[in-house]
Amino acid sequence: MLCCHKGDPHRNIIMWLDHRAVSQVHRINETKHSVLQCVGGVMSVEMQAPKLLWLKENMRETCWDKAGHFFDLPDFLSWKATGVSARSLCSLVCKWTYSAEKGWDDSFWKMIGLEDFVADNYSKIGNQVLPPGASLGHGLTPEAAKDLGLPAGIAVAASLIDAHAGGLGVIGADVRGYGLACEGQPVTSRLAVICGTSSCHMGISKDPIFVPGVWGPYFSAMVPGFWLNEGGQSVTGKLIDHMVQGHAAFPELQAKATARCQSVYAYLNSHLDLIKKARPVGFLTVDLHVWPDFHGNRSPLADLTLKGMVTGLKLSQDLDDLAILYLATVQAIAFGTRLIIEAMEAAGHSISTLFLCGGLSKNPLFVQMHADITGMPVVLSQEVESVLVGAAILGACASGDFASVQEAMARMSKVGKVVLPRLEDKRYYDKKYQVFLKLVEHQKEYAAIMKGD
Ligand SMILES: Nc1ncnc2c1ncn2[C@@H]1O[C@H](COP(=O)(O)OP(=O)(O)O)[C@@H](O)[C@H]1O
Ligand SMILES: O=C(CO)[C@H](O)[C@H](O)COP(=O)(O)O
Structure with a gap:
């Protein structure tokens, strides 16, 4: 899931099974970068890196330049629930090429043309990473609690x-x-x-x-x-x-x-x-x-x-x-x-x-x-x-x-x-x-x- 700061708020999501980024994933796979070893040798068109590259190449002004954050659905939900933008180790490792041991690999993002993330220390895709099950912030915010009909402050886990x-x-x-x-x-x-x-x-x-x-x-x-x-x-x-x-x-x-x-x-x-x-x-x-x-x-x-x-x-x-x-x-x-x-x-x-x-x-x-x-x-x-x-x-x-x-x-x-x-x-x-x-x-x-x- 990708969340844009401005633009059409009804069209700020790319579905997981969306295959629009075919050209982008081919170019990513051609780099043969070592992070690809952790996705079976070939990155899937469904993963986030090709989708992000597609956004940069196709919606630069309306989305890429203006986006506040890019989220996977589970991280988006925990952010909406708590206001905490920390990401789950699960989503970043499985879909975004983050390594539990080494963190982000700058050379990968530079090589595929998304050096912007390196320059701003990955703030838009996550520079605070928590293990699934860790407690987030002060739990459910009063606003989210009202929306969900639950008491504020209930514990919310990294997803x-x-x-x-x-x-x-x-x-x-x-x-x-x-x-x-x-x-x-x-x-x-x-x-x-x-x-x-x-x-x-x-x-x-x-x-x-x-x-x-x-x-x-x-x-x-x-x-x-x-x-x-x-x-x-x-x-x-x-x-x-x-x-x-x-x-x-x-x-x-x-x-x-x-x-x-x-x-x-x-x-x-x-x-x-x-x-x-x-x-x-x-x-x-x-x-x-x-x-x-x-x-x-x-x-x-x-x-x-x-x-x-x-x-x-x-x-x-x-x-x-x-x-x-x-x-x-x-x-x-x-x-x-x-x-x-x-x-x-x-x-x-x-x-x-x-x-x-x-x-x-x-x-x-x-x-x-x-x-x-x-x-x-x-x-x-x-x-x-x-x-x-x-x-x-x-x-x-x-x-x-x-x-x-x-x-x-x-x-x-x-x-x-x-x-x-x-x-x-x-x-x-x-x-x-x-x-x-x-x-x-x-x-x-x-x-x-x-x-x-
Ligand atoms: N009671 C059922 N009997 C047979 N197939 C079902 C039943 N309920 C759901 N399905 C199948 O499961 C699929 C949806 O599974 P679900 O886990 O709800 O989806 P998602 O992965 O999108 O969360 C449907 O496409 C349908 O083929
Ligand atoms: O992320 C996935 C794999 O890691 C799933 O494919 C994704 O969760 C979507 O599942 P579904 O298409 O069954 O709704």
Whole structure:
């Protein structure tokens, strides 16, 4: 989020999934600057440096020269709540190239043409940095308290990015008694997957691990004292909505779901159960395959030019076709998670259990497909809004209820349900995964053919 001092107050935000800064991110990546090592070797177009450069190059007079501060959303919210413009270590490290050990790297900002920040000692993007959970100023200001209907002075914590708050809300749960492979193992064997509009894959380690195409290692950016690697998929919930809502049978689906007082996804899931006959539901996509990068690939390919692909379409467009296309899309997202996990494991992570949260974790089909396709058990939290649990953990630390984030995590995250993989279906998913990998290989070949003379 970027906040301008003057200009149109209704248009002072750039959304996280905004991809306008393509030319800027290419130039940033061409510098091969050492800070890029901590974003998987390639900076994402979604990060703040390319967006800032875009603003300087395209809105110099109306925004760049006049802006008081440039904020990430969580820092903007804590500033509005307390009047304190200190930034969270999480946002600066994960999105703005700040290093927990070395601070800002002047040479990077100079090299990409944003030397202005160096000259004014980073006052507009943050020169006071606090660990997530630290108490900010004097808490909620009287003005913010009035807006929120809360007492003034309530403790406000230095924030976490939403995905990181979700990770904090699930990854530390006590798993004793569920027979999970991660029981009695270090917390580093758990991968938190926060699945909403997009998905984020948060793995932690005791020592820094460099995973090509996966962001990090970021020290203490999620769990204090641990390094964080963050994989991600730029559109997941958004992709499912897009595929379903854009289908010719969507009006029929909507009418039928409304008549049953169900969400379209609950209706589709029960429709798939009806048409699967005796076979497992996942087998309905034997000849329908999707590559899910409709908005580029964030991890592990780090290629924003990639596009979505569907193979196996027929002339019919009825509710069965919609349901099967929806299933193939859900599966494609789960295959994307498998690809990210493989990249993380190849670099040194050892992951045995997934902890899912976010809007998509409310969808039982999405959860089961993640278990089946990765071959790992999926833990769902008791409190489905785990991002809010993460925020509450930070608040509890800021108000002094817990001495450390780790202690608050262990006490406040709770396992709700465990979904096991159907290992008997493994061979089928292994074959579909082979096709999945071929799709991207072929897409790259098409691009090369079209580039040739
Ligand atoms: N009850 C539900 N059943 C199935 N899918 C859901 C449900 N609720 C939300 N979703 C999916 O989750 C996505 C939004 O997730 P959410 O975590 O709310 O978003 P954000 O990441 O923007 O905070 C939607 O795009 C939708 O696909
Ligand atoms: O910052 C992120 C990753 O670090 C998330 O992608 C961001 O929080 C947006 O999430 P969503 O698109 O699901 O709302």
